[in-house]
Amino acid sequence: MTSLMEMQASRPGREARLEAIWRVVSAIPEGCVATYGDIALAADPPCSARQVGWALRQAHPAQGLPWHRVVAAGGRIALQGPSSFEQRLRLEAEGVKFRGRGVRMDLHHFRSSKD
DNA sequence: CGGCTGACGCCGT
DNA sequence: CACGGCGCCAGCC
Numbered sequence: 001m002t003s004l005m006e007m008q009a010s011r012p013g014r015e016a017r018l019e020a021i022w023r024v025v026s027a028i029p030e031g032c033v034a035t036y037g038d039i040a041l042a043a044d045p046p047c048s049a050r051q052v053g054w055a056l057r058q059a060h061p062a063q064g065l066p067w068h069r070v071v072a073a074g075g076r077i078a079l080q081g082p083s084s085f086e087q088r089l090r091l092e093a094e095g096v097k098f099r100g101r102g103v104r105m106d107l108h109h110f111r112s113s114k115d
Numbered sequence: 116c117g118g119c120t121g122a123c124g125c126c127g128t
Numbered sequence: 129c130a131c132g133g134c135g136c137c138a139g140c141c
Contacts, residue, residue, distance in 0.1 A: 050124090057121085073125080
């Protein structure tokens, strides 16, 4: 009996939270970007921006999640190293314009239909 | 239990 | 623009 209870008690929804966040991310249209904070608030239930970063890290490449469309506040690329380069290339391939180090949020910022 | 580390965000200096 | 501090939260040691 502990097995069932333990399953719900020890993991109150690790997977559920991941899916809630992934769902919002996958809804970002091509050529658009959203911030970690946006995703956090749009998720159901809402969470913190940190958790969004955590969720993206847990995601598998095979999921085909558009992780590159998630940027930090102000359009900054939060990833570091080679990954940040890859993210920028992927975004530019979708027609996303940059200004300096960050995305032109005035052109590509996507907001959930609910707002 | 405590401390450290991140794909965060915001505000102050 | 560069730090630095604080809140935030999951994971690891």
